[in-house]
Every structure is written in structure tokens, then in C-alpha cells.
Amino acid sequence: MKKTITAVCAALILTLTCSAVYADYDISVRMDGITSDEQQYVQFGSIKPVQLDSRTLVPARAMAEAAGMEVVWDQPTQTAILLLKIGLYSEKPIERYAAKAISMVNPPTPGLVPVDITAAIKLDSPTAVIRYNFRDSEGDYIAVGCEYEMVSKTILIDDGTLMLPLRDSMEIFGLTVGWNQDEMCAYVSVPETVTVPDNMRVIQNNGEGEFAPTEENLREYTSYNYQDLMNGGDGLAYAYENTGTYLGNFRITHYCPCEICNGGWGNGTAWAGEITPGRTIGVNPNVIAPLSWVYIEGYGLRRAEDTGGGIGTNHIDIAVEDHETVMRLGTVYRDVYLIE
Ligand SMILES: [Zn+2]
16 A cells, blocks of 8 residues: 555655656747846747757747847748847947958959848748858848758747747858756857858849748748647647647557568559658548648648558558568557648
8 A cells, every 4th residue: 555655645746746857848038148248048929949859949039139130021022020229339249240240251353341241041941141241342141151051940820920940040141059957048149250151152232132022922921839848749730720720639659661661562542652651641542632741749740641441430540661660669649730
């Protein structure tokens, strides 16, 4: 009897500890000598920083202001432009840093006046563009810049707040970002040594040319649910609960291209060429039509590209990389939504 009580208590404590860690989602961001020589914590409003795929995302406006930058949002191209002013004698360390950085850029013709530094960060795109902007004697703008590969993505949450990846959006300007996991705190500072990218080239018409953001391939972007992100979720379950059609709670199994899983089919799917782990699922076509997209709770978006004799009603077989993963993930039950 005593043993049982101890076990129950231990289980309770474990549950409480875990939920406390989960709910204690308090990320802070400290600016170390950015807009003044002091250390300042960024004051966020009702929307706080969140984590998605272990990366910190911050509300764009609050973050830009704390970094001494301006931010504008270009709706047609769904691009955020962060603007950093330069000022060799500015009282803001960040503007003195920016002046040093732009002085290291070789303008295409002599006599150009440095103006500012901008970063164009497109929603849900892995590629941003950094530009060092100059003006000639006629008042025309000429930019020198390059593309910048983002590690994390920029998202919109459901109240319309744009969330920038903290690290990417600061490192693109050459700023230093540190992270303390125990304190859940990020630190942004001006680097001791100023460097600029070495693969830059002239961008004609200040960005309307080569790297101009386009409206091509624009699609409706998913809004991520703030509360779900704060609870450690992927931010999508709520979104699809609202827009998708609930199909039910499905039995989820996993398969890979190996002989055991896929027999003579190898890498091939029934309807969409090769198996793509992260996208391909096998379905029962009487329940989910071939090539339709579904949202699977805890997995995200998947496409019905495959089928098989063993797939029953309310059953989805999810393609994964290898057989080890198949064995590890086993069988689970998840809510599934059909996406229009
Ligand atoms: Zn396998």
C-alpha cells in the first residue's frame, strides 16, 4: 500500500513539474549596447516571443524598435523591410556600427554617399536580401547587397502580428546573438569586429531589379495560433481546426521505401512519383481523395500520394526517412483535417 502511495505521489510531482516547465514560456530578449550603452530588456506588448522548431520568433515591430530600426510591411509582396540608419557620431551604438559597416562596402562608383542598410525579409521564405544603400549626386539610389539564407521562417500569427526569427533578423545585419537556455534569454550586441558579406554585388534601382520581391507564387499564408505556440504546439492545429474539415481521429502508422515496408514499390508512390518523407502519406482513397492535402495533428501538412492494401478506414500511413524511424514512431492516434 505504501509503495502505491509513493508511486502516485511521484507521478503527481512529475506531472506538475512537466506542466510547469511547459507553461513557463517566458523568453526575454536583452539588448546589450544597441540604442544606448546600457543593457535593456525588450518590452514586448501583449504578444511575447514564441518558439517554433526550437527557434525564437519575436514580434517584428517591438523587436525592430528595440534594435533602433524601422520596420515597414509591404503587403503585396508580403515582405518586411527592416531599416537601419547610419550615424558615425550618433549617440546610438547601433548607428555608429552601421556607419562603420557601410564604410567597408565598396560602392560601384566613387563619390556615392552612404544612406542606410536595409534587410528585406519575406514571409515564409528561406531567402532574405541585405542591402547597403548609397545615393549619387543626382539623388538616385544604388544598392550593394546579397541574398541571405534564413535558418528559420517568418510567420504571421492570428491577430496579424508579424513574427521575425530573432537570430536571422539580427545576424543579417552582422549583429551578434547569444542565447542562454537556462534563463530562456537572448542577447543582441554589436560585434567587436565589423564585417560585411564578401559576396555582394550592385543591385540596380535600389532593389527593383534583380532581387525585387515579386508577387508571383503568392498564396494564402497560414496564420499561426499564438496560444498554441505559447503552449509549445506547432501553432497550426487551431488554424486548421477552424479552416479544415475534421475527418476524425485516425490510426497513424509509418512506412519507408524499404523492402519490408514498401515491397516491390521501392521509392515509388501510387499517384505522385517518388516518396517524399515530410509530405507523402498513404491513404484509403475511399476516405481521402488522391492528392488531397490533410493536416495531421502533431505532424503538420501532408499530401495523399500513396495507398496500399493494408490501409483501412480512419488509417493513415506516413512516409518517413528510414526503417529505424518507422520502428521508433510506432502507431499513434491523431486528429486529421482535410484542407481545401
Ligand atoms: Zn521500412
